[in-house]
Amino acid sequence: MNTMTETALLQSAEHAACGNALSSLFHPQSIAFIGASERPNTPASRGLRNCLRHGFKGGLYPINPKYPELFGVPCYKTLADLPELPDLVMIALSAEMTLSAVAECKAAGVKTVVVCSAGWEEQGPEGVERAQRLQQIMVGAQMRMLGPNCLGAGNPAQGLCLGYNSSFESMAHARTGRVGLVTQSGAMMGGLLLNGEDAGADIGLYAHVGNAMDIGMEELAQHMLENAQIDVVALMIEGLRQPQRFLELARRARAIGKPLVVFKAGASELGRQAVMSHTGALAGSDEVFAAVCREEGILRVSESEDLLSTASALAKWKNKRPVGKAGLLVFTLSGGAASILADECADADVPVPELSAATLQKLSAILPSYVKASNPLDVGGAVFSDPELPRRALAIALEDEAIDSVLWVGVGAPRDDRSQLWLNQALDVMATSDKASIIIPVSGYVQEAGFERARAMGVPVARSLRASAQLNGFARKFNQATYPPGEYGAGIPELPKIGGLIDEVQSKALLKALGLKVPDSRVANTAADVESCARELAGTVVVKGLARGIAHKSEHGLVALNLGTPEAARAAAEKMQAQAAELEFLGFLVERMATKGVEVVLGIKRDPGFGPVLMFGLGGISVELFKDVAFGMCPLSPESARELIGLTKAAELLRGFRGQPKADEPALIDAMVRLSQFAAHHAGRLSEMDVNPVIVLPQGQGVLALDAMIACDAAP
Template sequence: MQNELKSIFEPESIAIIGCSPDKKKIGGRPLDYLMKYGYLGSIYPVNPNYEIIEDMKCYETILHVPSDIDLAIIALPQKLVLPTFLACIKKSVKSVVIFSAGFSEIGEEGKKDQEKITALAKKHHIRVLGPNCLGLFNVSKRMYATFSTILENEEPLPEGKIGFVSQSGAFGSHVFTLARQHQIGFSKFVATGNESDIDVADCIEYLIHDEKTSVIACYLEGAKDGNKLINMFKLAAQKKKPIVLLKVGRSDVGMHAAMSHTGSMVGSDSVYDTIFKQYGVYRAETIDEFIDVANAYAELPRMKGDRVAIFTVSGGVGIMLSDQVIENGLTLPETPQDVQNHLKSIIPIAGVKNPLDTTAQVSYMPTLLEDFMKAVLKSRQYDAAIVFLGFSGLKPDSLSTKLTSLIHIKQQFPDIPCVIVTLSNPEAKKIIHDSGLVSNEDPTRAVKILSAMNELRKSKIHLEKACANEEMEVPLVQINQLMSNHRKALTEFQSKEIVRNYKIPITVEKLALTPTEAVEWANSIGYPVVLKGMSPQILHKTEKGLVQLNINNDQEVKDVFNQLKTIIVNEEEAAFDGVLIQEMIKDHSIEMYVGAKRDPIFGQMILVGLGGIFIEVFKDVSMRKAPVSPMVAKEMVEELKASMILKGFRGKTRYDIDSLCNLISQFSFVISMQEELLEEVDLNPIMVFEGSKGVKVADALMKLS
């Protein structure tokens, strides 16, 4: 992908089709930016209405350009886009950016035209960004193929380590402008628009391999290919390129808005959230957090633990920071006693336990901050630091002294991330940034930054577990060979026969088609037994009276068999598939639920929760993309509030969690190997026995696509 997209991110030649001498027009801005910022490649204006633009020869069509073209920018009305694109294909242009709107975002007619562009791009191996997109830029190459007004400012752009991909051009411009105000630079910026060809995942892949990019920031409304996106998340983790992502569309209204904006499939937000956590992607909630975390990932060293030291000139802010540090999953260890004694010898009135309050004396003792920080961090009891300096950033003399101390600390402790909190004017922000330090004006945002750094540390462990499932193997069983009559749902008996083939333990049971056969099976299993009426049209058996417990003799079996058959036969359009004779479980157990739901974007998702009716009552559920390893399955169980019961709460007997986790993992392969065929699966309840007595699936339901 890096080679395929090189012509669009690093073109040696650019043709601007619809080029204009008017710098305020969409066709004029790319030329203005390329010239203003010093693009070193060749530029070819294309417009039949001009012979010369900016002292450059202007060509009538792309076919009249005498040289090979890496990138063509199409800035034309919608009706001219398709014939122009065909001309680009004829010219063997390598890549195209289409600014023009009027495609899938406006309705069916526009969608048809966009689909033609997609088909032509694939057929002729030409890469297309857009249509309906703001374009892209590459700071190090001084290449600006965009019409965004954010570049009208004459100042050179700060080059940074963040590669930014956005499905919204306007949102991307807003974020870019905010980041620029804070002296935060980007390596690349790309707005993908309608994604007729190049999508977010393609751009992420390019940035993963880009040497100028160390962090990838992404604004996402929806994805068409979930597995492709997951593969890029995995690749980014392997290449140690953190991804910070802002995903919109949490609410139903937001989801519909995103759908109309990008034309992407939006999907369930809870599934997206699960995918991000499972594959180590940090999800920001706000634009401020999005920018803060991306910058921190780019500039700060990685945290080795969760221990934070707070240095403050305000006792009140120190207390607030302490609360927020704990609330965000970090720890605040007390300063070692010998270090406390040393600090008290420097300034007796200081607070030295952590938070460490240097008091206002820090303004009168130039080395006080550095002395405190050096003594504390030298103890190696802390993994990160927050330094609250009040409004020092508004006072140049005060700031200069403190920055000197902070730079010394950074040099002495290069492995400990430090976030400075101070009110700052633009000049101070530039000085702080140029010093290689990370600052913020809000103490709460500073805590969130360190919380995000800690999440990055923990995500490595999660990813190792997530990738462990690739080493597992299970037998392949074709579900369609075990089903009949093309039914949309399988009975409990059919469903359990399938999971049994994957070596998942189920209750002892037999299917009887006659009362005589029922008695025979009951005697074989041993009384008491359970009888269940089987019909693929009746999925909730209990509500129809199709489950009878504690059947103790032959006559009861015959009577109940006939009773269950009568209920099914009298049910409109219900087929009678027999009666399931099942063992009556006597051993003490806890009921758990393991299920699956096929997401339209990401495929099979596996869910775990407390079983029986409690899955609906408490909604205490953990979810992952299938398949999962037993390690990840254990992680899922640990996330449940109900896990305390399984572990043996307050001296109670512990249940067989290991067997449950093996079942979860094994089942996850069942659903992932039948990705398209299974719509929904419930194993509920699963009986989890005490100690190491194992598990058994007592009921199952499969719905087919």
């Protein structure tokens, strides 16, 4: 059996195991509620009442020795008294009482428990000790646990709703969607679901992980991906506990063609740890997460309000023509909205193409002379003289082969007859088209009763012009081909066995062994030796002071440029020693002065979750001044290296800005790939690395690494 076949079989087995483990959470035959009481708003009572209200068909068993009946169903004294062993048990007791309840469920053979109580590791040393006892109970258990500190889970198709904050009291779950939602915030889950339901962003499965002591976000999301009733998985993330499993999840989602939409809280950081390199200073956790999303095809929304609406729209568009093969039609009754959308579409990388000559001719035949046939198509005031014009114009424009989707922009909220007429005209046309469509109300709000037909048809109603453009852009991103993964490469030089800061001489020796060019150089032990080294190199030189523990030489006055004579080189070295007498000098590096080119920076940082990342951007002091950099996971492929270049302003300089000669971009890409392979090879020890600046010479002349700094861990 070949390796690929073995891997496929292992993945299939893992997916099947995940599905079997969580089926009792989302598809239980019966549920018990430990802690239910006559108080209707306690967690277990609400879970029971919600399941009753939504029509759960299996057994529902409240457990409390105080009551013979609760909310119209028999109540039982203990778990052992139930007429059947429940698949799922919701435990809503104090943290201390929860321990014995979990142990009882484990002994009875319950498949899954949902633990609601707080009072665990989030509440100091006492809570940590209590959490350790709960973990000990779960050791060796076949039973699975969601939580603790958990708001529950739900499956609207089955009438399952264990959510117990006030938002769940208002949910009807009248329509079952094809989106799976996993959140790390319980309060936000209720708000997302209720607002989403009101706006037509319907849900298929949902769960809050709580403290994720057993069942985690990644496992829940994987289960949803493999579920036939789910087409899109949405995640609300506060922090990743299993970054590598998250990567596997994203790749699995891409492989089976199901979008993964995420909102991640905590994008800004109050502070960064002290670091030695520019890369370490700029590569925060959010920048790395953004790079992972870009490379793995994860669709990251910037506002939590757009999480479910984006996921739901993508699910509704699954059976439409793929968005991304052509462009967007903006159809509007407002010229102002059209101009705003032009900017928003540009920001979202959404093309708004010209319509074909044949389409323009058909439109011109029905439009009044003062309305221009174009895209955006603004029929404007003409609707007052011809109320049926929007229907006919939209039908013609939507048939154009340059169009793969449409944004329909209304003006008035659908509360009066005329606004409702125009909306219904648009929906009539959309109902007969295989192209993705979205409605944008300029006035009113997405939950308007007048949009009920759109919701029933599965036509998304966006909350803003920007959100509508971004949604279309997300669909395009998902349908784009991803770049091939990078290769680990061969001939990678080894790091020194010592740890800490590796000096520039050793760092450049490693770069040279890796295949990157460095300037001709000599190492001088003393200032007096600098003069002879400069004479050997001939011409203009650079002198750098080598001092123990100093990463950035220029900040300590240890770099002297454009030294035209050997005597000037010696004088510069003597000046460095005099002005920085407190430093421990190890010698001097004398290099031939490099020719001019485009200065860029290449760097490496080891992310604690995702491993080494490569940074690219404008080099020299520009990296500190503009912070115009992009990150990619190591190792890079040539295609992903080229993409990184294109994400920065450096691309314009490299490709001949204002008549300047084009730089040797292929050589730069080779250098980026090799450096990323070096980082991947040494992922366990390489901590940080800066190669700054790298001079990219004119086409055909290669690149030259002028400075380098490496920090690594000691060999085990």
